[in-house]
Amino acid sequence: MKFTKLIVRNLFRSKLRTFLTLTLMAAIFFFVTTLLSILANFEAASNSGEGQNRLGVQSSISLANPLPLSHEQKIRTIPGIADTAKLQWMGAYYKEQKNFFANFAVDHEKLATVWDDYSTPKEQLEAFKADRTGAIVGPELMKRYGWKVGDRVTLIGTIFPFNPTVTIRGVYHHKFDSSSFFIHWDYFYESVKDINGGMVGTFWVRVKDPKDMARISQQIDDMFKNSEYPTETFTEKEFQQQFMAMIGNIKLLFTTVSLCAIFMVVLLAAITMSMAARERVTEVAVLKAIGFSRGMILTLMLIEFVTLGLIGGILGMFGAKIVFKFVNMTEATQGFLVNFGVNTETAATCLIAA
Amino acid sequence: MSSLVEVRNVHKVYKRDSFTVPVLNGISVSVPKGDFLALMGPSGSGKTTLLNLIAGIDRPTSGQVIVDDKEISAFNETKLATWRASHVGFIFQMYNLIPVLTAFENVELPLLLTHLNKAQRKQHVAAALSIVGLSDRMTHYPRQLSGGQEQRVAIARAIATDPTILVADEPTGDLDAKSAHEILELLHILNTDHNKTIIMVTHDPKAADRAKRTLHLDKGILVEDQNAQPAFGVR
Numbered sequence: 001m002k003f004t005k006l007i008v009r010n011l012f013r014s015k016l017r018t019f020l021t022l023t024l025m026a027a028i029f030f031f032v033t034t035l036l037s038i039l040a041n042f043e044a045a046s047n048s049g050e051g052q053n054r055l056g057v058q059s060s061i062s063l064a065n066p067l068p069l070s071h072e073q074k075i076r077t078i079p080g081i082a083d084t085a086k087l088q089w090m091g092a093y094y095k096e097q098k099n100f101f102a103n104f105a106v107d108h109e110k111l112a113t114v115w116d117d118y119s120t121p122k123e124q125l126e127a128f129k130a131d132r133t134g135a136i137v138g139p140e141l142m143k144r145y146g147w148k149v150g151d152r153v154t155l156i157g158t159i160f161p162f163n164p165t166v167t168i169r170g171v172y173h174h175k176f177d178s179s180s181f182f183i184h185w186d187y188f189y190e191s192v193k194d195i196n197g198g199m200v201g202t203f204w205v206r207v208k209d210p211k212d213m214a215r216i217s218q219q220i221d222d223m224f225k226n227s228e229y230p231t232e233t234f235t236e237k238e239f240q241q242q243f244m245a246m247i248g249n250i251k252l253l254f255t256t257v258s259l260c261a262i263f264m265v266v267l268l269a270a271i272t273m274s275m276a277a278r279e280r281v282t283e284v285a286v287l288k289a290i291g292f293s294r295g296m297i298l299t300l301m302l303i304e305f306v307t308l309g310l311i312g313g314i315l316g317m318f319g320a321k322i323v324f325k326f327v328n329m330t331e332a333t334q335g336f337l338v339n340f341g342v343n344t345e346t347a348a349t350c351l352i353a354a
Numbered sequence: 355m356s357s358l359v360e361v362r363n364v365h366k367v368y369k370r371d372s373f374t375v376p377v378l379n380g381i382s383v384s385v386p387k388g389d390f391l392a393l394m395g396p397s398g399s400g401k402t403t404l405l406n407l408i409a410g411i412d413r414p415t416s417g418q419v420i421v422d423d424k425e426i427s428a429f430n431e432t433k434l435a436t437w438r439a440s441h442v443g444f445i446f447q448m449y450n451l452i453p454v455l456t457a458f459e460n461v462e463l464p465l466l467l468t469h470l471n472k473a474q475r476k477q478h479v480a481a482a483l484s485i486v487g488l489s490d491r492m493t494h495y496p497r498q499l500s501g502g503q504e505q506r507v508a509i510a511r512a513i514a515t516d517p518t519i520l521v522a523d524e525p526t527g528d529l530d531a532k533s534a535h536e537i538l539e540l541l542h543i544l545n546t547d548h549n550k551t552i553i554m555v556t557h558d559p560k561a562a563d564r565a566k567r568t569l570h571l572d573k574g575i576l577v578e579d580q581n582a583q584p585a586f587g588v589r
Binding site for chain 2: 002003010
């Protein structure tokens, strides 16, 4: 293109201003890329296909309201169900409240069958099942607290007046969850039965054929519709999304913040453009005098600022890509983000925004 | 000599808020091909406005401006821009070179609007810079040139497209006496040796002396035509 030289020279005519503008744009795009990648990470976890044959059953009142254990036997009578399991959120922490992570009492016999996407070495799983005070722990937690298999760990209860002291019997592996802590259901139940007898937070149902998910979900809820403890059954994806919704509408929040940030880039580009245009009033007049049309001058300036935005976008996006390649986000976020990175879709979105 | 520029009963009125300011009041001028015309007059007399009308930068409120048999006063803005690119060479008082471009690139600028390829453009630029005596300053940026040299680059830019007319607005107004003399000499050569038609606005009587004719404007009216040639002077 004949005008490339003019555009490039104008782009870098005020090197300090261009550097500062580019730095700010890159920083904003880094921020946007990070936010969108976090969103993409959440969605990838929900859409990964893991747990696509699993239903979660909770109280229709709220997740905080327990269900009677007796529901499980009734649920198992519905045709098409492969297995069911109890899962209780404990809300405990390790030593200090800041050491908080997801911890559950789980139906130890069903861990491998209902949650078949969680893999644990066979001998470790057997050791866990055999030990009432055993625990299965995610690799990120093991790393964070320097635990080893065989270590004894005491958690401090918050929801229940129960401080489980457990022996780590194994380490599970999962594509997205690397920081959960599972203890033996029997140990939990016996410790809290005086205050929580006959109740559990959720049931999890593995369905034989994923095509039957909707039917079974409906049947479970219909079954308890008129009971004292009505249920609400979700797919795992819905369950996770509902859980996310409990800490705010993250998707809306992140999208809004990203849009605001992109709007800031647009404003920044407009300010830079108007400053540059103002200082080039005479040059524009000269260009017009020698035959450049108004449209052509505007086009040249727009190309200049789109190029600026694009360079800022590329720097920010690739900056994020490189940073997140070398920074262990799982460790940095204490397991909140697992397998975190900037995917192609997010990168493309940022470049289009640029 | 045939008439290259015909200005016929041109009026130009500017609007400032609710006021109208008449700048040109029924001007008629004829400029033959190969002429070197100086426009003189006090500030606000309308000489730059007349120059801009002839150069197609502005359009008259009424009247006609005809250049090379084309009524440019009837052109729309886009058509005028295209017309200017190939028919008018501008020389400004403050040179107005693009600071981020070298002398070569500044001279090449109007050629970018033509269909010439890179090699042809290079040839044109070299020829223009040679005429103004700055072949050895091609790679210099405006800040690396003296005022006189900058103006010569501006003249090279003006003649690079081989335009129909050269218009100069106070081309020596910002130069010392020596540089001004060199620029006027250059314009004279362009007029006599290269047969360029030049219309120059100036306050400087010495500069006007180098022109073949001088027209004086006052309050938007031509008041006198020194050295008038009956067929092409004021009508």
